Amino acid sequence: MDASPDFDFFPPIEPRRTGMLPIDDLHTMYWEECGNPDGIPVVYVHGGPGGGSSPEKRCWYDPDTYRIILFDQRGAFRSTPLAEVERNTTQLLVEDMEALRKMLGIDKWLVTGGSWGTTLSLAYGQTYPDACLGFVLRGIFLGSPDEIDWFLHGMRRFFPKAHDDFISWIPQQEKHDILTAYEKRLFGKDADARMDAARRWFKYTEACSLLRQDPALIEEAVKNDPVVYGTGRLDAFYFRNSMFLEPGSLLRDIGRISHLPVMIIQGGHDVIAPPAAAYSIHRAWPGSVLHIAPDAGHSPAEPGIRSKVIQAIEYFKRNKRFDAAALQASGPV
Incomplete structure (x- = not known):
């Protein structure tokens, strides 16, 4: 299956299976799996931290090619208990992601996320670089004061x-x-x-x-x-x-994942996560590809963001890397 020429959503799909993963004696984490069970594993890391993964996010990925994993972080949406702050830290969320990967028997996955999801994706990647195929990050937020x-x-x-x-x-x-x-x-x-x-x-x-x-x-x-x-x-x-981060640590430790491919998509008029953070990550990460959408703010619902995110995910399925010139030439931005 291919995305439409303007890199719009794939058709809606339902999960092949869902579950509630007990992660300690208090928290249970919702997860779901869609698409091709033998495909390229990809995980979506939602924002918030308490936002949860909406069903619409399934439609960013080609279900014929990708094994699509969505989950709700501790305290978010369908995970229980809702909005619980006890035993809820960035480091524990990183370990929850790793527990989910191991439970699903996934060797490596493409890590994708937006806003706070970029913060957690970077923290996860820097802790478990060998578990990552690469990254597609939208609206970089580094959690600085x-x-x-x-x-x-x-x-x-x-x-x-x-x-x-x-x-x-x-x-x-x-x-x-x-x-x-x-x-x-x-x-x-x-x-x-x-x-x-x-x-x-x-x-x-x-x-x-x-x-x-x-x-x-x-x-x-x-x-x-x-x-x-x-x-x-x-x-x-x-x-x-x-x-729950030491100031500057995500930028400082970028070398732990800088050998991996990354596409950064940033709204040029993003007020919630201003573009300076995305640019700082791009400068620190050799080989990174940065796209500034000139007609978008922070929301992934805006066409300039959505189209480029889907384009990046489509490009990765064929090339397992990112190339700025090729992405610019391969379709609308």
């Missing part, structure tokens, strides 16, 4: 209305520390207040993700309560703990 501060404060320069909605309900005496104000409500005893805070956090994220605003799309997204709740609580928890 500057990036976290930008999300909480800086994005108001481009999305003042969304940021005002994000903080206007917080009492004046608490506005000097937005993260603490949100944590107070996201982890308080009042279930309605927890959900309300999560919905406000999630709506802020969605409103700042698109270059071309689509209020209907945003309103539809905030109806998915498990994703909304998991994203709000786990985002804030990971922010408070600096993503």
Whole structure:
């Protein structure tokens, strides 16, 4: 099966099998497998951290060629318990991915992901480089203090209305520390207040993700309560703990995976994950291919992002590598 000429989605498919993998005495991780059981293994690493893997992500991959693995990280979407922060760290998520790979009997897989999914993909690859065929990374986020501060404060320069909605309900005496104000409500005893805070956090994220605003799309997204709740609580928890990463470590340790192929797709107008991080990874990674989509923000729903991600995955299935000139010539960007 081939993608359409403009590298649009493959037709919807259902999983061949799904499961719940116990990863400790508290957490159980949802996983699913689609496509060709004998194909090239590929794993999708979702954003958030609490966002979960939507069924739409199955359609990025040719089901005739790829053995497609999706999973929900600890506390996300269909994994249990929902939005649980106990025993939830980047290092444990890395080990969960490795446990899933071993359980499925996969030797090596192509690692693909977006936003926070790029953070976790890089952390996983640097821990288990021999388990990776390569990477397709969209919207690089390195988890630095500057990036976290930008999300909480800086994005108001481009999305003042969304940021005002994000903080206007917080009492004046608490506005000097937005993260603490949100944590107070996201982890308080009042279930309605927890959900309300999560919905406000999630709506802020969605409103700042698109270059071309689509209020209907945003309103539809905030109806998915498990994703909304998991994203709000786990985002804030990971922010408070600096993503459980030593500042600069993902860039510092890029040499552990720099022998592997990577395609980086970045929205030129990405406000949530500004292009500077993608460029820094590209400069540090010899042979990396970077595409800046000039007509896109952060969301993978935007055509300039979606088309290039699918093109990269299509190119890899034939070549097992990435080549900037060939990708530029092989189809629309």
